[in-house]
Amino acid sequence: MKKPKFSHLALSFLFSIGALGAPASVQAQDKKASQWPRGITYEIFVQSFADSNGDGKGDINGMTSKLDYLKNLGVEAVWLMPMNPSPSYHKYDVTDYYGIHPDYGTMEDFKEFINQAHKRNIKVVMDMVINHSSNKHPWFLDAAKNENSPYRDYYVWTHKNDPQTQREGKTTGADSFNTQHWHKVEGSDYLYYGYFYSGMPDLNFDSPKLREEIFKIGRFWFTEVGVDGFRLDAARHIFPDERPQDNHNWWVYFRNEMKKVNKDVYLVGEVWAPAEIVGPYLKGLPALFNFDMGFAITKAVNEENAGDLVANHKKIRDFYEKVNPEYVDATFLTNHDQNRIMSAVNGDLNKAKMATALLLTLPGSPYLYYGEEIGMLGKKPDENIREPFLWDVKGKDKSRTTWMQPKYNTEGAVAPAAAQMKDKNSLFNHYKSLIALRNNSKALTYGALEPLQLGTAGVSAFVRTQEDESLLVLHNLSKNEVTVSLPENLAAYKNVHFKNNKGAKQKGASVVLPAYSSVVLKK
Structure with a gap:
């Protein structure tokens, strides 16, 4: 029962300031020039951000209580890492695309968060993980045990004797080091495809029924819940690497469907690859993360040498503009999959500040990773770059999460937000002044x-x-x-x-x- 995901057929169906810090003119919020999605977006790992009920895990109500902090910082949107039910701490393996993980709260909590964010002119972007589901998703559980399951076609299957299962031993992108892509089902002669690992079986986008299910999911979050956009995980891997045109076409198709329910739909994609591979995705995903820029800024500040940083940034932007003149360059220093910027510059506050200054004065629509603005540290494995946010000293911090024991962001290692907000020379206030500078400048924004x-x-x-x-x-x-x-x-x-x-x-x-x-x- 091999599915045609590995065919090379094109998806033709798809197209049927004068003083230290910010000057007075910059501080005046009524002169604000930026308008999202060209403004600042703040990435949050919900589980580590803010706990409202004392169970040690960050939650939606905790985030709601911190919206004024985000407004004060100057951000205009939040990107929330996955919030759907999932068996893992990171939640990139979804078991219910229409639900909220109970640790995080309820759907009503989320709707109220969106309502309160919108009152503060903060948009809400949620992580949408549709390259794969969890192997504990009811769709997969039923499909794995029953070859005649209505969900069998939602996944990619082949017989254990199929020659293509021998194409193992290679990775195909910077976002996965997995080399074993075909996985066994106990008691079956069939294998299923999972690009990242066995716990994340790929969804089969050659299936019309699956495609319609994905559209239904997208419509639900836009119309029933009220989110403003999606961050699309693993956008390059909807189809295998040997079918790039099908990947490009899919996102055009998906965007067109989403625009039917939200004409201002915002989609930002993760395509972790060189510019020449990223470029064609801009037709369907007008916003894409600029991985090259983050690496280039880190290299420049560490070597204390400007080199070709700016020239190369302009070269990449010029290339992207030829593909889509309206594209949004989602720039960032590091994110939840990379060593934190403070650790990448070996804890050097001056270099961290310089990286920030470059990010916020060069072209782009910058993303900040939670805790970056207070200098949180972190190196792989992933849990250690997603440690609890430090709101205040331990005795006063009622919002700090305790779901994990931090390795890097311990008491005394990083000054908490409350202390940094009072210190005019802090990293927090460095971020705040540069964000204000940028937000109030048409030249720096556009x-x-x-x-x-x-x-x-x-x-x-x-x-x-x-x-x-x-x-x-x-x-x-x-x-x-x-x-x-x-x-x-x-x-x-x-x-x-x-x-x-x-x-x-x-x-x-x-x-x-x-x-x-x-x-x-x-x-």
Whole structure:
């Protein structure tokens, strides 16, 4: 009973500031220039974020209680990692696509969270995991024990003697190191396909019935619950790598169906691959995560060398714009699958601040990973990059989750949010001032990018221009003070619009940049 998922047939059916920190103009919220999805989005692992009922696990009501914190930080949307019922802590193996995990609360809790978020002009994006289900999903349990099950066609099966099951021993992407893709069912001569591992059997998108089920799921969350968009997990793996065109077409089809119920539907996809592979997905997924940029920023700040960071970013953006002029570049430093940025820069606060400054002044629609703004640490395995958020010192922290014993974010290792909010030099306030700068600047939010070479390896320089606003951005990535001489074509940038070190100053055509500092000049 082999399904045609591994055929090469095209899916033709698819197309039937002048003072330290933010200046007064930046702080004025009524002048806000950004508008989501071009604004800041904050990624939350619900289980670790905020506990409302004392059971040690983060929950929806806990998140609701922290919406003012997010509003204060300046974010305009949240991306919630999976919340569906699941047997695992991470919940990327779903057992009910229409439900909320009981540890997290109820559907009514979630609807109220969305209601309260919308009152604060914060959009809600939920993780949608449709590449695979859990092997404990009722669909799979029934399909595995009964070859005539109505759900048999929801999954990919082949006989144990089929030659294609011998194509093992290779990985096909940065998002999985699994090499065993065909898995046994006890007491059966048939194997099922699971790209990531046996507990996550792939869904069969060659099945019209399965496709319609997926549309039904999407419609439910948009119309019955009220979410604003989906983050699509493993978007590259709906079909195998040898069928990329089918993958591209599927997302066009899915988006068109979702637009029927939400004309402003927001879909952001995870395609962990080089730009030339990512590009074609933009026709169906206008927002895609920019993995290349996160790696490039980390490399630049660690080496204290700007290199080709800005030029390469512009090159990738130019390529994507040719595919889809309206695309949304979902930039980020690190996410829930990667070592945290603070650990990636070996705990160096100056370098973490510089990475943030680059992210928030370069083009893109930035995503922040929860706890990034307070310098949370974390290295693989995954549990250790998803540790409990630190709201306050232990004796006062009624929201801290305790579902796991943290390895990196222990008492004293990281200053909690409450302390950092009171410290003007904290990482939190560094994030807040840069977010405010960006949110209130059309040039930084929407502007074109012009890379500059000013002859100093440790200085990243570029111009951002939108309509009548043009900003010259200078970042000193090095440990040494640097004086930059501006060429004649940049002489018009005479006003210090923003700086994050009081020692930074402009003297005629020269700009003094203290170590690890940023200056934004305006015409």
